[in-house]
Amino acid sequence: VGGMAAVADSEALAALHKVFGYDAFRGEQEAVIEHVVAGGDAVVLMPTGGGKSLCYQIPALVRPGTGIVVSPLIALMQDQVDALRALGVRAGFVNSTQDFDERRVVEAEFLAGELDLLYLAPERLRLDATLDLLSRGKISVFAIDEAHCVSQWGHDFRPDYLTLSLLGERWPDVPRIALTATATRATHQELTQRLNMPTARHFVASFDRPNIQYRIVPKADPKKQLLSFLREEHAGDAGIVYCLSRKSVESTAEFLTRNGIEAVPYHAGLDAGTRAAHQSRFLREDGLVVVATIAFGMGIDKPDVRFVAHLDLPKSVEGYYQETGRAGRDGLPSTAWMAYGLNDVVQQRKLIQSGEGDEAFRRRAAAHLDAMLALCETARCRRGQLLAYFGQDPDPAGCGNCDTCLTPPETWDGTIAAQKVLSTVVRLQRERGQKFGAVQIVDILLGKRTGKVIQFDHDQLSVFGIGQELTEGEWRGVVRQLLAQGLLAVEGEYGTLVLTEASGAVLRREREVPLRKEPKKPVSAGAGSSS
Ligand code: ADP
Numbered sequence: 017v018g019g020m021a022a023v024a025d026s027e028a029l030a031a032l033h034k035v036f037g038y039d040a041f042r043g044e045q046e047a048v049i050e051h052v053v054a055g056g057d058a059v060v061l062m063p064t065g066g067g068k069s070l071c072y073q074i075p076a077l078v079r080p081g082t083g084i085v086v087s088p089l090i091a092l093m094q095d096q097v098d099a100l101r102a103l104g105v106r107a108g109f110v111n112s113t114q115d116f117d118e119r120r121v122v123e124a125e126f127l128a129g130e131l132d133l134l135y136l137a138p139e140r141l142r143l144d145a146t147l148d149l150l151s152r153g154k155i156s157v158f159a160i161d162e163a164h165c166v167s168q169w170g171h172d173f174r175p176d177y178l179t180l181s182l183l184g185e186r187w188p189d190v191p192r193i194a195l196t197a198t199a200t201r202a203t204h205q206e207l208t209q210r211l212n213m214p215t216a217r218h219f220v221a222s223f224d225r226p227n228i229q230y231r232i233v234p235k236a237d238p239k240k241q242l243l244s245f246l247r248e249e250h251a252g253d254a255g256i257v258y259c260l261s262r263k264s265v266e267s268t269a270e271f272l273t274r275n276g277i278e279a280v281p282y283h284a285g286l287d288a289g290t291r292a293a294h295q296s297r298f299l300r301e302d303g304l305v306v307v308a309t310i311a312f313g314m315g316i317d318k319p320d321v322r323f324v325a326h327l328d329l330p331k332s333v334e335g336y337y338q339e340t341g342r343a344g345r346d347g348l349p350s351t352a353w354m355a356y357g358l359n360d361v362v363q364q365r366k367l368i369q370s371g372e373g374d375e376a377f378r379r380r381a382a383a384h385l386d387a388m389l390a391l392c393e394t395a396r397c398r399r400g401q402l403l404a405y406f407g408q409d410p411d412p413a414g415c416g417n418c419d420t421c422l423t424p425p426e427t428w429d430g431t432i433a434a435q436k437v438l439s440t441v442v443r444l445q446r447e448r449g450q451k452f453g454a455v456q457i458v459d460i461l462l463g464k465r466t467g468k469v470i471q472f473d474h475d476q477l478s479v480f481g482i483g484q485e486l487t488e489g490e491w492r493g494v495v496r497q498l499l500a501q502g503l504l505a506v507e508g509e510y511g512t513l514v515l516t517e518a519s520g521a522v523l524r525r526e527r528e529v530p531l532r533k534e535p536k537k538p539v540s541a542g543a544g545s546s547s
């Protein structure tokens with residue numbers, strides 16, 4: 017066996033040099049490739065940019081037959097295949113964007129043994145015609161890309177992936193390799209089970225991206241905050257700014273352009289030509305900023321993205337990690353910067369409640385949001401929290417390259433403040449049968465006689481004006497953190513505040529509520545450039 021492995025090894029190395037033009041394998045690549053070339057199943061967890069593609073491309077070249085790559089990213093298949101063909105690899109794809117004739121050509125090449133790699137969308141494997149086609153050719157390896165899509169608890173579930181468990185039953189002698197860049201401990205286990213790969217070897221690369229500095233600042237005037245962040249730290253750099261809505265994508269791109277920063281919008285509402293033009297400008301030009309919805313970035317392989325900025329809260333830690341991971345693939349210092357505020361929490365909670373999907377779907381979405389909020393509100397190392405989320409043990413001493421390590425946030429005993437907020441919510445509900453949003457609650461605490469306060473006689477409440485010791489911004493911070501900690505909840509389309517089961521313990525003084533102090537000023541620019 018040792019001799020066999022050595023031969024396969026040298027063939028793999030030859031392919032690496034000759035086909036791909038690289039000197040050496042990176043990280044786990046060599047071990048993965050050796051294992052798969054020898055016929056073993058593998059589950060590979062490697063962050064974006066880690067080099068997952070070679071892990072199946074080289075076995076496909078070395079082993080006899082065609083490597084079948086299952087990928088949900090239909091839009092990227094053409095590019096991937098073109099890139100491989102340019103290297104002299106015989107690659108093709110079959111998906112719904114092709115007409116009958118184009119598909120026939122690729123199928124014929126496969127049957128004639130003229131393909132090294134064949135890319136397929138997962139939904140094709142539901143078709144008997146596809147399974148039939150595959151049984152008539154010779155397959156070297158099955159690669160299941162974006163394997164986390166099989167997990168129902170993950171953030172990107174695709175039902176078609178559930179059919180992939182049949183591959184092992186129908187082709188027991190063909191090695192399978194499942195790859196993903198986002199897997200928590202739970203998703204990792206689930207995907208192994210659902211893909212039916214009990215004997216697979218697991219290769220887990222570190223998810224740490226030490227050159228990325230993580231920073232999350234309280235949102236005040238997000239566009240202006242973004243502008244000074246860019247001016248002070250990333251003038252002339254290429255980067256991506258993520259916004260939730262198309263409208264804010266457009267207005268942010270305009271705002272940056274007006275302020276002398278070259279920026280283009282990217283979202284699904286733009287026509288395909290404009291999107292392609294903006295994407296290729298981003299790849300080609302130096303220092304262009306793309307303002308985008310999450311539609312942008314899948315498969316973007318630009319090494320010198322110096323920053324990724326979020327003006328809105330991502331829906332999950334997996335999403336945040338994937339999006340920020342597009343920064344600094346060249347290993348040079350880069351920044352993941354996010355502005356986050358009370359409205360983000362209220363909005364996302366509302367979205368989950370009023371959104372489509374059954375109860376289980378909502379529970380899952382809420383759990384993902386909770387993990388994201390915990391990351392935002394942590395007073396500990398952000399990187400540590402991220403790594404722990406992905407099942408890795410972080411350095412207990414902190415990373416020294418995130419905002420909480422660089423400028424440790426002060427915490428304070430927010431128990432009394434929390435009680436004040438919660439009892440205002442209780443009073444409104446018990447005494448008046450009313451529910452209100454955060455703005456009204458804060459106005460009542462501050463004793464502000466606004467139109468709406470007068471209209472509802474809220475200046476007659478016993479809690480009116482009992483919160484003069486904090487500023488408006490600080491009260492919003494308290495409410496935000498209570499929401500994040502699950503001590504307060506949002507309800508209905510107006511985002512009214514209501515108690516949770518956990519609120520009672522605070523009101524009864526049975527538990528304390530440590531809170532993060534709101535910085536007077538966002539974490540200052542250049543905080544990391546000294547280290
Ligand atoms: P992933 O799929 O894990 O996000 P890719 O397979 O796209 O990562 O690889 C990321 C980048 O690293 C690509 O530009 C790829 O060509 C490059 N790369 C991968 N392996 C090596 C290697 N052994 N040596 C040099 N560059 C590599």
Ligand code: ZN
Pocket residue numbers: 396397398399400414415416417418419420421422
């Ligand atoms: Zn840190």
